Amino acid sequence: MSLFSECCRYWSASAVILGGLILLTGSYSWSEDKKSTKVEVRVDERPGRPWLYRTRNFAVQTDISREEAEELLQRLETMLALIGKYWGRPNSQSIDMYVVRDVTKWPPGSLDPKGLQSILAGGGVTVGQSRQNSQTGEVLASRAVVYATADHGTPQHEAVHAYCMLNFGRMGPTWYAEGMAEMGRYWKDNQQAIHCDPEVVKYLKSEPPKRLAEITSTAQRSGDNWQNYAWRWALCNLLANNSNYAPRFHPLGLALLSAQRTSFEDVYGPMAKEIAFEYSQFLKDFDNGYRVDLCSWDWKARFHAIQTRTINTKVKAAAGWQPSRVTVKSGQRISYSTVGTWSLTKDGEKLAALGTLSGSGRLVGVLFKDYELSEPFDLSTEGSFVAPSDGKLYLRCRDDWTGLGDNTGEISVKFQKGE
Ligand SMILES: [Zn+2]
Numbered sequence: 001m002s003l004f005s006e007c008c009r010y011w012s013a014s015a016v017i018l019g020g021l022i023l024l025t026g027s028y029s030w031s032e033d034k035k036s037t038k039v040e041v042r043v044d045e046r047p048g049r050p051w052l053y054r055t056r057n058f059a060v061q062t063d064i065s066r067e068e069a070e071e072l073l074q075r076l077e078t079m080l081a082l083i084g085k086y087w088g089r090p091n092s093q094s095i096d097m098y099v100v101r102d103v104t105k106w107p108p109g110s111l112d113p114k115g116l117q118s119i120l121a122g123g124g125v126t127v128g129q130s131r132q133n134s135q136t137g138e139v140l141a142s143r144a145v146v147y148a149t150a151d152h153g154t155p156q157h158e159a160v161h162a163y164c165m166l167n168f169g170r171m172g173p174t175w176y177a178e179g180m181a182e183m184g185r186y187w188k189d190n191q192q193a194i195h196c197d198p199e200v201v202k203y204l205k206s207e208p209p210k211r212l213a214e215i216t217s218t219a220q221r222s223g224d225n226w227q228n229y230a231w232r233w234a235l236c237n238l239l240a241n242n243s244n245y246a247p248r249f250h251p252l253g254l255a256l257l258s259a260q261r262t263s264f265e266d267v268y269g270p271m272a273k274e275i276a277f278e279y280s281q282f283l284k285d286f287d288n289g290y291r292v293d294l295c296s297w298d299w300k301a302r303f304h305a306i307q308t309r310t311i312n313t314k315v316k317a318a319a320g321w322q323p324s325r326v327t328v329k330s331g332q333r334i335s336y337s338t339v340g341t342w343s344l345t346k347d348g349e350k351l352a353a354l355g356t357l358s359g360s361g362r363l364v365g366v367l368f369k370d371y372e373l374s375e376p377f378d379l380s381t382e383g384s385f386v387a388p389s390d391g392k393l394y395l396r397c398r399d400d401w402t403g404l405g406d407n408t409g410e411i412s413v414k415f416q417k418g419e
Contacts, residue, residue, distance in 0.1 A: 006297060041070050052103060058159075061064025062099035063106065064135040064150050067366065070101065072150075073099040076159050079187050082162060087254065095162045097146040099155050117146025124148030124158045131145035153185035168257040174220040175264070176256050178229055179236030180398045184234075194237070194290045194403055196362035200230045201287050209283050236284050241292035244274065244299060274299055277371045278309065285320075289402030295320035301406040302325045303392045310416040313395070317342035317407035321366060321373075321394040326415050328387035333418030337382040338363065343408030344399050353411050355382045355398060362398045363411060367391030 043066065044052035050063040055073050057080050062069050070165045098111060100119045111119070118125035130142040144165035146158040160181040164171045171177035186196055205377030210231045239249040248267050255262045270273055278297055285295065301323035305310060311322050328334060341350040344361050359378070367374040369391035379385065379395070387393075393396070399407060 007048065010016065026038050039074055049107060049110070050086070052101075054094075054207065058095050058233075060097045060099055060155075062097075062101075062150065064099065069148075070136060072155060076155065077191070078189055079156060079184060079288050079372070080159065080163060082187075083160060084205055086250075086253065087164075087167070087257070088258045089167045091163055091167060091241045093142075093166050095144065095146065095159060095166065097148065097155060097162075099146075099148050099150050101150040102137045107261075109303070112145070114145075115145075119149050119414050120148055124154040124161050126158045126161035126165060126171075128161070128171070130165065142169045143292050153187075156187060157181045157185035164257060169257060170257060172256040173216070173263075174217060174222050175216045175232050175235065176253060178222055178407060179232035182229055182233035183236055183240065192291055192293065193288070193402075194286060194292075195288050196233075198288070200226075200233075201389050203227060203320065204230055204283055205286075209280055212264070212272075214277065234283065235279070238279060238292060239268075239274075242278060243293065243296040244278070245271070273371055279372075281320075285401040289400075289405070291405050292355035294318060295401070297321070301325055305329075306415060306417045308417070310398050310414055312412065312414050314410050316410045317344070317361075317397040317399070318404050319396065320401070320404065321368075324365070324393040324395050324413065324415065326393045328391060328393055330387055330389045332387045333384055334387065334393075334415055335384040336379065336413055336416040338380075338411050338413050340409065340411040341405065342397055342411055344397075344403070344407055345406060346406050348408075350409070353379065353413075360398055363413070364396060364398045367395050368394055386418075 022130070039055050039221050042054045044054070050061050051066070053060045053069045053073055058073060058076055060069065060073060060076075062072075064072070070414060080091055080095075080118065082210060082232060098115060100111070102107065103111070103116070103119065104268050104280050112127070114127060115125055126146050126148055127140065128144040131140045133140060142165055144162040146153040146155070148158045158181070160183075161177065162170050164177070164180075172180070186194075188195065210237065215231050233325055238246045241375070245268070251260060252264070252267045255267055274297070281295070281297075282292065286292075297320075303323065303325050305327045310325050311324070313322075313326075317320050326334065338353040342361065343350055347358075351361040353363035363379040363381075364376045365379050365385070366376045367389055370388065374389055375396075377385065377388065396414065397407065397411075
């Protein structure tokens, strides 16, 4: 039995994207701190034809400059090593790629018509084929050839597809295949913060959140439009980097690539409300510089009403909303005091919970109830407040959501029943 797979095209020439992104939590990281080692690139200088560049895992024919080609191969090799580690299978065969900037530099007939069509549309395509045992579904042999425009991270996107095709014999369902390939497209060495095209950010934030069931529907097809790719990327990015969902995302991906019977619904169904809440927060707060890993919601914290006891908690400057462990009733007065300082940059001014004159660095609270948040309200170094509604109190240091990564310090807060 032979299966043919193709992923994927971008129909919009302005489809966009640039660098950045990828991280992951725990041991399943695409981003590593250690400096990548330089790979050796062998160059075949072919007169009158695009040159051929070979590394351990790639054979790339391209018309881009030698310097750019060597830089591209370097990036692809580093990314491939990391994704091979992430998916637990080092790449097994060389990945053949045609990377095209100027089609007039290619002799007639040197590009597959299907590849050429995708390139002219401003995108790329991975043409894959695998032979499988028709009884067991086991993959016996695979091939994958990539055709890609030179820009917008397209070679990285397609290389993720090719890796999956060659090492698993398949790319997974559309939402996963394209979401992960988009993560590869944005991937940059040692970068944890989001960096994508401002148009993509603008689009995702301006639309009503697309329902998760719609993004993961089996009716979805590759090559539809860049807007759908943006939603797939947003979902995979959240699941891969949020500490609540990353531990299940990794085995789910492996199961999908191995064609086991499972799905997004099977795995995350029991956490549907939590995911929907964090997904809507992500869409509201994210932009270039945002760190998903720092904004994971703490669902495990225990909360208590304040009676005679006091409740102590610590709030980090370099994180999103954090549990105070205090449950409040509408109209209830709560007293609090704080100890400590934090900074909004690595070696920045030390600020108490009152923050700066303009209000940044200030301790702020919000109430969580029925998977919704109240309007945030200001706190200070000490004082009291009247709860505007019922709920669980969460706290954070006020800063741009995209600027949490370089914050330092934490403030201890003590709550007791108000007078
Ligand atoms: Zn794709």
